[in-house]
Amino acid sequence: MKTRNQEVRLPILEKNGVALSIKREDEIHPIISGNKYRKLKYNLLQAKRLQHKTLLTFGGAFSNHIAATACVGKEEGFNTIGVIRGEELENKWQQNPTLKLAASHGMHLHFVPRERYRDKENEHFIALLEEKFGLFYLLPEGGTNTLAVQGCEEILTDADAHFDVIATAVGTGGTMAGLIKSSRTHQQVLGFSALKGDFLKEDIRKFANKSNWEVVPEDHFGGYAKVNRELVEFINNFKKSTGIPLDPIYTGKLVFGILDRVKKGKITANTRVLAVHTGGLQGIFGMNRVLEKKNLPLIDL
Numbered sequence: 001m002k003t004r005n006q007e008v009r010l011p012i013l014e015k016n017g018v019a020l021s022i023k024r025e026d027e028i029h030p031i032i033s034g035n036k037y038r039k040l041k042y043n044l045l046q047a048k049r050l051q052h053k054t055l056l057t058f059g060g061a062f063s064n065h066i067a068a069t070a071c072v073g074k075e076e077g078f079n080t081i082g083v084i085r086g087e088e089l090e091n092k093w094q095q096n097p098t099l100k101l102a103a104s105h106g107m108h109l110h111f112v113p114r115e116r117y118r119d120k121e122n123e124h125f126i127a128l129l130e131e132k133f134g135l136f137y138l139l140p141e142g143g144t145n146t147l148a149v150q151g152c153e154e155i156l157t158d159a160d161a162h163f164d165v166i167a168t169a170v171g172t173g174g175t176m177a178g179l180i181k182s183s184r185t186h187q188q189v190l191g192f193s194a195l196k197g198d199f200l201k202e203d204i205r206k207f208a209n210k211s212n213w214e215v216v217p218e219d220h221f222g223g224y225a226k227v228n229r230e231l232v233e234f235i236n237n238f239k240k241s242t243g244i245p246l247d248p249i250y251t252g253k254l255v256f257g258i259l260d261r262v263k264k265g266k267i268t269a270n271t272r273v274l275a276v277h278t279g280g281l282q283g284i285f286g287m288n289r290v291l292e293k294k295n296l297p298l299i300d301l
């Protein structure tokens with residue numbers, strides 16, 4: 001599947017002589033969008049090949065991966081089980097738009113305490129889940145594994161060869177690893193992390209052994225799912241001036257980070273940047289509930 005590149009016109013780009021296009025992977029599907037479609041593609045083929053009937057995966061309360069797995073499971077005829085971080089959600093998940101959406105697509109939600117959730121890669125914990133639910137095809141948290149990286153290698157196409165910089169939001173790093181693998185040697189892949197911490201680089205190296213990439217050190221908003229007024233206003237203004245919706249956890253921070261680099265001269269004149277819109281727009285509904293509670297402006301729909 002090939003998605004379109006949309007050119008962005010903004011005074012800040014013109015002034016600095018930088019060209020920015022956005023690859024609209026968010027347009028693949030409203031829920032199974034962006035990189036989550038790419039990451040699931042070969043895993044679903046593998047699950048079918050192994051004749052699995054059930055997909056089991058892990059995620060938090062806003063997880064785009066949980067929403068995508070529930071939706072794709074329904075479309076492709078799998079049962080789905082979501083192991084969700086946070087026991088306290090057990091009694092109030094109906095108020096969480098992402099979990100409600102997952103459940104409405106038939107996903108069975110299994111809530112576990114945070115301490116327990118940390119064991120998600122532990123064999124013993126997986127064995128216990130198998131005892132409880134029977135055999136399943138396991139998708140790791142965030143959906144990243146070798147087959148997911150393979151799917152993400154299909155985001156870039158030959159038509160993207162003229163870009164100098166490929167920029168992406170980073171969670172587990174699986175998407176970035178796929179982009180690195182399919183990038184040209186003259187291209188630089190820039191990652192903008194949605195999480196705090198340095199652990200990512202090791203993970204990316206595991207999947208991609210090239211060196212034309214960097215996870216930028218800036219952290220404008222203080223970590224995963226952290227938002228403030230500035231970010232919300234940025235997302236709303238960007239949509240008004242370009243027509244492109246961004247999500248508050250990944251792509252909003254990505255585009256904010258790119259424009260900040262342009263402003264500071266870290267991305268120089270005549271650079272052609274391609275930013276990958278990895279989707280995640282379903283997360284806006286959940287975030288707006290949080291913003292409402294904090295008396296902050298909401299993200300426009």
Ligand SMILES: *Cc1c(COP(=O)(O)O)cnc(C)c1O
Nearest residue numbers: 064171172173174175250278280
């Ligand atoms: C999951 C997600 C990411 C992070 O992808 P990784 O492969 O885990 O790095 C980025 N953007 C969006 C919108 C996502 O949903």
